[in-house]
Amino acid sequence: MNEVRQPSEPLRAALHHLAVETADLDNCVAWYTEFFGGTAAWSLDEFSDLTRSRLPGIVRLTEVVAAGTRFHLFTRSADYTVQQPDVLQFQHVCVTARSAAELEQWRVRWQQLFASGRYTFSRPDPPTEIVVDDDKVSSFYLYDVNGLEFEFTHVPAEAEGR
The missing domain is CATH 3.10.180.10 (2,3-Dihydroxybiphenyl 1,2-Dioxygenase, domain 1)
Incomplete structure (x- = not known):
């Protein structure tokens, strides 16, 4: 195992974004921008192999920025089946x-x-x-x-x- 030197400053954790899966991306983006007073910053429809392995079936992702918080709202293809369809969660x-x-x-x-x-x-x-x-x-x-x-x-x- 690699030996790690102790950093001069303690490690810290800071929130970068919350990823939220949705069945209706347009509706979700509209709600997040209005509810949180944010704006849609960018959208993607092409993903790295790592992203596709972590989020099978991902089709589109839009970042909404509101009050310093980023929400990565994404949808998966219609043929992707959720393991527990009645359970909502952050990804x-x-x-x-x-x-x-x-x-x-x-x-x-x-x-x-x-x-x-x-x-x-x-x-x-x-x-x-x-x-x-x-x-x-x-x-x-x-x-x-x-x-x-x-x-x-x-x-x-x-x-x-x-």
């Missing part, structure tokens, strides 16, 4: 890292805690590899002890603006 929570190095520290921290044997994980899958997209945005996914999914990301343009 994942994304946490911002200050740097690509800190992103790796979060990933290694999960591995160290898992290896310690002090915790029981309902879904003991290891974190994904860190991927970097065309915009130099780095991210990876992990599960907490309950099996809830977290994405950790570093967006260089946002870090420069801090």
